[in-house]
Amino acid sequence: MSFLSTLFPAYAEIFLLVMVSAILIVDLFLTNPNKTVTYALVQLTLLGCSMITVSTHQHGVVYLFHNMFVDDLMSDVLKMLSYLSVSMMLVYSRNYLMVRGLFTGEFMALTLFALLGMMVMISASHFLTLYLGLELLSLSLYAMVALQRDSAIATEAAMKYFILGALASGLLLYGMSMFYGATGTLEVAAVSDAITHGVPNKALLVFGLVFVVSGLAFKLGAVPFHMWVPDVYHGAPTAMTMLIGTAPKLAAFAFVMRILVEGLQPLMVHWSGMLVILAVLSIAVGNITAIAQTNLKRMLAYSTISHMGFLLLGVLSGGIDGYGAAMFYAAVYVLMSLGGFGMIMLLSREGFEADTLNDYKGLNQRSPWLAFVMLLLMFSMAGVPPMVGFYAKFSVLSAVVNAGHIPLAVIAVLFSLIGAFYYLRIVKLMYFDAPESHVPISIQPDSGLLISMNGLAVLALGIMPGTFMSVCAVAVQQSLLLH
Amino acid sequence: MIFGLPVLSVVIWLPIIFGILVLATGNDRNAPLARIIALVGALLGFLVAIPLYTGFDKMTSAMQFVEMRDWITRYNIHYHLGVDGISMLFILLNSFFTPLVVIAGWKVIEKRVAQYMAAFLIMSGLVNGVFASLDAVLFYVFWEAMLIPMFIIIGVWGGPNRVYAAVKFFLYTLLGSLLMLVALLYLYFQSGGSFEILDYHQMAIPMAAQILVFIAFFAAFSVKVPMFPVHTWLPDAHVEAPTGGSVVLAAIMLKVGAYGFIRFSLPITPDASHKLAGVMIALSLIAVVYIGLVALAQSDMKKLVAYSSISHMGFVTLGFFIFNAYGMEGALLQMISHGFVSGALFLCIGVLYDRMHSRQISDYGGVANTMPVFAAFFMLFAMANSGLPGTSGFVGEFMVILGAVKVNFWYAFLAAATLVFGAAYTLWMYKRVIFGAVANHHVAKLTDITLREKFVFVILALTVLGMGLYPLPFSEIMHASVNDLLVHVARSKL
Numbered sequence: 001m002s003f004l005s006t007l008f009p010a011y012a013e014i015f016l017l018v019m020v021s022a023i024l025i026v027d028l029f030l031t032n033p034n035k036t037v038t039y040a041l042v043q044l045t046l047l048g049c050s051m052i053t054v055s056t057h058q059h060g061v062v063y064l065f066h067n068m069f070v071d072d073l074m075s076d077v078l079k080m081l082s083y084l085s086v087s088m089m090l091v092y093s094r095n096y097l098m099v100r101g102l103f104t105g106e107f108m109a110l111t112l113f114a115l116l117g118m119m120v121m122i123s124a125s126h127f128l129t130l131y132l133g134l135e136l137l138s139l140s141l142y143a144m145v146a147l148q149r150d151s152a153i154a155t156e157a158a159m160k161y162f163i164l165g166a167l168a169s170g171l172l173l174y175g176m177s178m179f180y181g182a183t184g185t186l187e188v189a190a191v192s193d194a195i196t197h198g199v200p201n202k203a204l205l206v207f208g209l210v211f212v213v214s215g216l217a218f219k220l221g222a223v224p225f226h227m228w229v230p231d232v233y234h235g236a237p238t239a240m241t242m243l244i245g246t247a248p249k250l251a252a253f254a255f256v257m258r259i260l261v262e263g264l265q266p267l268m269v270h271w272s273g274m275l276v277i278l279a280v281l282s283i284a285v286g287n288i289t290a291i292a293q294t295n296l297k298r299m300l301a302y303s304t305i306s307h308m309g310f311l312l313l314g315v316l317s318g319g320i321d322g323y324g325a326a327m328f329y330a331a332v333y334v335l336m337s338l339g340g341f342g343m344i345m346l347l348s349r350e351g352f353e354a355d356t357l358n359d360y361k362g363l364n365q366r367s368p369w370l371a372f373v374m375l376l377l378m379f380s381m382a383g384v385p386p387m388v389g390f391y392a393k394f395s396v397l398s399a400v401v402n403a404g405h406i407p408l409a410v411i412a413v414l415f416s417l418i419g420a421f422y423y424l425r426i427v428k429l430m431y432f433d434a435p436e437s438h439v440p441i442s443i444q445p446d447s448g449l450l451i452s453m454n455g456l457a458v459l460a461l462g463i464m465p466g467t468f469m470s471v472c473a474v475a476v477q478q479s480l481l482l483h
Numbered sequence: 484m485i486f487g488l489p490v491l492s493v494v495i496w497l498p499i500i501f502g503i504l505v506l507a508t509g510n511d512r513n514a515p516l517a518r519i520i521a522l523v524g525a526l527l528g529f530l531v532a533i534p535l536y537t538g539f540d541k542m543t544s545a546m547q548f549v550e551m552r553d554w555i556t557r558y559n560i561h562y563h564l565g566v567d568g569i570s571m572l573f574i575l576l577n578s579f580f581t582p583l584v585v586i587a588g589w590k591v592i593e594k595r596v597a598q599y600m601a602a603f604l605i606m607s608g609l610v611n612g613v614f615a616s617l618d619a620v621l622f623y624v625f626w627e628a629m630l631i632p633m634f635i636i637i638g639v640w641g642g643p644n645r646v647y648a649a650v651k652f653f654l655y656t657l658l659g660s661l662l663m664l665v666a667l668l669y670l671y672f673q674s675g676g677s678f679e680i681l682d683y684h685q686m687a688i689p690m691a692a693q694i695l696v697f698i699a700f701f702a703a704f705s706v707k708v709p710m711f712p713v714h715t716w717l718p719d720a721h722v723e724a725p726t727g728g729s730v731v732l733a734a735i736m737l738k739v740g741a742y743g744f745i746r747f748s749l750p751i752t753p754d755a756s757h758k759l760a761g762v763m764i765a766l767s768l769i770a771v772v773y774i775g776l777v778a779l780a781q782s783d784m785k786k787l788v789a790y791s792s793i794s795h796m797g798f799v800t801l802g803f804f805i806f807n808a809y810g811m812e813g814a815l816l817q818m819i820s821h822g823f824v825s826g827a828l829f830l831c832i833g834v835l836y837d838r839m840h841s842r843q844i845s846d847y848g849g850v851a852n853t854m855p856v857f858a859a860f861f862m863l864f865a866m867a868n869s870g871l872p873g874t875s876g877f878v879g880e881f882m883v884i885l886g887a888v889k890v891n892f893w894y895a896f897l898a899a900a901t902l903v904f905g906a907a908y909t910l911w912m913y914k915r916v917i918f919g920a921v922a923n924h925h926v927a928k929l930t931d932i933t934l935r936e937k938f939v940f941v942i943l944a945l946t947v948l949g950m951g952l953y954p955l956p957f958s959e960i961m962h963a964s965v966n967d968l969l970v971h972v973a974r975s976k977l
Contacts (some may be wrong), residue, residue: 025744227620247854305809362596364595368598369508379631384628384630384631385624385627385628386624386628394620394664395558396662397665397668398558398668398671398672400667401665401669401671402668402672406665406669409665410662413661413662413664414658414661415666416661417661420653420654420657423649424650424654425650425651427634428646428649431635431638431639432639432645432646432649434639465555466554466555466556466560467552468558469555469558470556471559473557
């Protein structure tokens, strides 16, 4: 019993693993094609996880499993946001997947395994734990993209995702092995100590750093390692796109924090320069290429790339301000993306994907409320106040200016001006153009309510952003100071 | 205090709340209800703004009706409101125009009435927020947020080329705003973590930084004013906007840009302002002379008035950058007067457009024969636009020219040219549209203005004449604040 009680920081992960195994078995005995029971169990599991995370929260930092696993405020906040995001994703995609025959027990089990991977990543304090979490997440996602077996485009996307993802994992592992060679340890804190106290072979470290940063950039989808993003976003069924585009970005943020900030802080001069290039290229290429897209999912893919550039800007600015801003940005991005992809699924119906821009023509005449929600989301992504997206950009820019990179801030705002154009185009299509189709929009009550709440949350958080901003800053601060 | 609530908050949020109520009426089946709620909201919005005037202390340049609340503590951002003698007048101007715009769109707007009315009400509240904000981030939020309703107004209810105009309007303004945001962040860190605009007024800033900050502010405000050479969005937006949109653009939006110069550029970067005053004066004079000539060549009435607005706003920026009391007060009076006059002119053109669906001068002629009452009102506003003594247009222009003479005779000489051009393009247009024989059978079938239209014009005519004959109620309010501003501008902050 005493052994079990020492495991309390990992209770949420253990609970999730037990539940997902149970769900996998229970699902075999359920014959209801709508999977109502499985779905309810999954949602209850998420609720249970969040209750466990809240109740096992402790002030300070707790290590477990010989310093391979860490529980701090940042990990708890990120985990809570991940539960919320996955839960919302399931609500949005239930009807969408059901009419396509993809709402299966495997889908839900894989979703939960992906979530488990994210949680392990978020709580990792050892390079191997990080890697294990990342692979669990990635392998679940590869399988999910390929779940629609009869779709050539989905299979192609899965293949591309798998090969490039495997390459990125290889790069990461290779880089990590360099760190092991130079410092003799893979523990995040110990690596940091070893570098601070001086290692004989600094070149080896920087060499390894290049590989690690490249691997990270692959996973984040930062330019020039972004090629998989548009194809995967476009090819995967929208529900999977939503999963790839939301919660894993929170895990990726944690990954960046654990490796670069907690582990390799002494090498900041080296990695921040690399991040500048990645960030500027991502913001530039993402925003410019998005203009040329006619498919909303591809457009959102490029928009994601530019958002990741902004997130990296926050990280490279450093300090509590910068990391807090990046965390806030990641969370806000997830909220907006959920709404954006949710809208695509809401407007889709059997045999019809509402994923080209023209499908949004005249939405204001077909459904003023949905058009208004989409307007809120688009202006938020463009960073126009009073939507919360503005405060995300604001906090990142303020960190950049504080770090003295004013030219970088100017470049970022100029490209977000270009970005504003394609978000505006959606608003233009919805409000100024006449509809092409008059098929009535049928909305499920649960996802309809959720998208309304999602849109209003973007506005409400924009009017009162202070609390959430402070939570992110405090979370980052506690994790960094106490390590 | 109104019903125990602070005045400025009510002035900002009441129109917005009514706007949401109007939206809630839904589709066009409930259009009559939407119109009534909108009118009630707009009138209440004006009524609650009146205590700002009656309770205003003219003797002090300090901020009045101040409200201060924590908003985003992490960045030390406050919900900080207050008005001085300058911003208070613009809040009144804006609140005054909202009911007129609602009335002007009463019959004309037939599709998506609720959204139209709601957009104007929400925008009215947001513009009041711009004028009342004393916190830079709060200011920025209102400043950007007001783009959204304007974008929708131009794009949904505008003319044939409305999409192009709406996008151009939005992107132009956003570009300037984003640069201003970077400047504000720089000031935030320089000031040791404050977003208070009034703190920035006192803060020492080195010359190189002042110039960059000035340029960033210039990018934001010059687009809105608009100054030459970033004025090109205005004719497009004006021409394609519905009448109400044009009125709000001309009467209010342009003033927001000029107000930015007074609240930010001049007091925060006085040394850069002095250093770059030559450039600013040159741009202002180009706007006055060159844009005046451009206006002369227009064949579209709305475009003509749009260019005339740019030319008149050139006068305003000229008044700011000659740094004396005549120039500054003249410029402010000119802003208010231009709000009334250009708003009235756009309403006049709207009256014609609603009947003929054309804005081309060549489609008209001899309107006086069929619409005599309208012709009389149009005459008054045309005269005011050309700066006839006795109308409001005269006071501001005269003072700016007076101020300019003190600085440099040639500034004054060129500025005075606007009086000639202004009279030329306005009256020539008036002549071609109103006088002469009835041009075609469309004009022959015109009916004179209705009671609703008359009501709007009578109010505007009284204001234009009143301000021209007795400008004291306006100028005495701004006196203390203008003097304080001039002291700030004269004091070096290096």
